[in-house]
Amino acid sequence: MHPFQFYLKTEVVFGADTHAQVASLVKKHGGSRVLVVYGGGSCVRSGLLQTVTDGLTAEGLTFDTFGGAQPNPRLAHAREGVKKALAFGADFILAVGGGSSIDTAKAIAVGAAAPDTDIWDFWTRKAEPKKVLPVGVVLTLPAAGSETSDSAVLTDEATMTKRGLSTDLNRPAFAVLDPKLAATLPKYQVACGVTDILMHTLDRYFNPVPDNEISDAMAEALLRVVLENGRKVYADPADLHAMSEIMWCGSLSHNGLTGLGGKKDFAVHQLGHALSARYDVAHGASLAAVWGSWAKAVADADGYARFAGFGRKVWGIAEADDKKAALLAIEKQVAYFKSLDMPVCLADFGLGDMDTEELAELCSYGKTRNIGTFRVLDHDAVCAIYRAAKN
Numbered sequence: 541m542h543p544f545q546f547y548l549k550t551e552v553v554f555g556a557d558t559h560a561q562v563a564s565l566v567k568k569h570g571g572s573r574v575l576v577v578y579g580g581g582s583c584v585r586s587g588l589l590q591t592v593t594d595g596l597t598a599e600g601l602t603f604d605t606f607g608g609a610q611p612n613p614r615l616a617h618a619r620e621g622v623k624k625a626l627a628f629g630a631d632f633i634l635a636v637g638g639g640s641s642i643d644t645a646k647a648i649a650v651g652a653a654a655p656d657t658d659i660w661d662f663w664t665r666k667a668e669p670k671k672v673l674p675v676g677v678v679l680t681l682p683a684a685g686s687e688t689s690d691s692a693v694l695t696d697e698a699t700m701t702k703r704g705l706s707t708d709l710n711r712p713a714f715a716v717l718d719p720k721l722a723a724t725l726p727k728y729q730v731a732c733g734v735t736d737i738l739m740h741t742l743d744r745y746f747n748p749v750p751d752n753e754i755s756d757a758m759a760e761a762l763l764r765v766v767l768e769n770g771r772k773v774y775a776d777p778a779d780l781h782a783m784s785e786i787m788w789c790g791s792l793s794h795n796g797l798t799g800l801g802g803k804k805d806f807a808v809h810q811l812g813h814a815l816s817a818r819y820d821v822a823h824g825a826s827l828a829a830v831w832g833s834w835a836k837a838v839a840d841a842d843g844y845a846r847f848a849g850f851g852r853k854v855w856g857i858a859e860a861d862d863k864k865a866a867l868l869a870i871e872k873q874v875a876y877f878k879s880l881d882m883p884v885c886l887a888d889f890g891l892g893d894m895d896t897e898e899l900a901e902l903c904s905y906g907k908t909r910n911i912g913t914f915r916v917l918d919h920d921a922v923c924a925i926y927r928a929a930k931n
């Protein structure tokens with residue numbers, strides 16, 4: 541193992557019906573004036589929001605609500621949330637929903653603790669957060685891993701920029717993972733979620749540091765479990781056993797564990813973020829659409845060794861030749877995304893004729909940064925991957 545630093549403060553409460561414990565967890569973690577942040581209304585329709593707020597009232601806590609977080613959550617909406625949290629005097633932010641609600645809650649927690657700084661300054665690295673309000677999470681969609689991750693992702697519509705802020709301050713105080721809550725998910729969101737969970741580990745696993753055996757073995761095990769149970773939850777989101785596996789894997793995949801000691805790559809996420817920022821496509825789908833082209837562009841970075849290992853240990857490929865095993869593994873992974881009806885090229889989104897140069901500009905922040913570690917990709921390499929991903 542190579543050196544690493546790992547800090548995970550989040551109390552995880554996992555299992556069917558655990559959402560009944562939310563109010564007592566808020567109290568335990570010091571909340572008394574709670575801003576409940578949610579999305580477009582799925583938790584209103586399911587009755588979950590009512591159950592949660594009834595629980596807060598029963599615990600003697602004061603609350604206000606802030607709905608409207610949309611997929612690829614917007615900076616302007618988060619700024620509104622900061623205003624609301626300050627006016628209400630919130631001392632705790634509770635997210636009810638998927639990654640977009642959680643990231644909005646995290647942004648509000650950062651902003652409300654620094655009322656004199658515009659929150660985007662933290663996302664553009666002009667300022668560094670020193671403290672945040674505590675955040676609790678009731679997860680309804682296993683996907684982004686935000687419930688235990690150190691990251692929060694916002695989109696600035698004005699500049700078509702999607703950016704993440706990573707700091708241990710972003711890790712929630714607690715996360716309630718109740719797999720029953722995901723049974724109402726539309727199939728498309730299930731598929732996006734399974735893809736994102738796979739990608740959080742793939743983007744760590746494909747890195748240039750070869751000898752972190754336990755991290756790699758954990759990554760391979762997680763990938764196998766997600767591939768197997770991903771098929772099952774796609775067929776039936778109410779399959780409680782399979783959804784339980786997927787939900788816990790969603791947290792494990794993005795809390796850092798599967799990449800410790802390595803130099804995480806995350807180029808596929810950067811390629812996907814530019815797509816989502818420009819075309820507002822769902823995060824998981826944006827990743828599936830470019831993964832195959834990215835993989836083919838980088839697989840020979842170490843003479844195909846790592847992709848061949850992925851093929852043998854995750855996909856059970858018996859081929860002895862590294863190049864053949866690697867290319868077969870890529871084929872199988874892309875076919876898996878297809879089997880979940882995910883886009884595997886940009887034409888699948890109806891974006892086959894988009895301007896790859898413009899997209900690469902967005903991805904490379906106007907040619908000011910390279911992305912990736914397994915193979916470092918400059919603007920031209922990024923452009924070539926988008927071009928290859930067209931059809």
Ligand code: NZQ
Binds near residue numbers: 581639823
């Ligand atoms: O908004 P509501 O009405 O709740 O509906 C949502 C939304 O339409 C719906 N949904 C959620 N739970 C449901 C449900 N519908 C029925 N039943 C339920 N139980 O699903 C739709 C998508 O929700 P969203 O929160 O946008 O999805 P996801 O969890 O995939 O989050 C995506 C966002 O997270 C970011 C992505 O970039 C994207 O902005 N990410 C955040 C990360 C982090 N903070 O660590 C890491 C990820 O790589 C990712 O970038």
Ligand code: ZN
Binds near residue numbers: 736739740809823
């Ligand atoms: Zn992701």
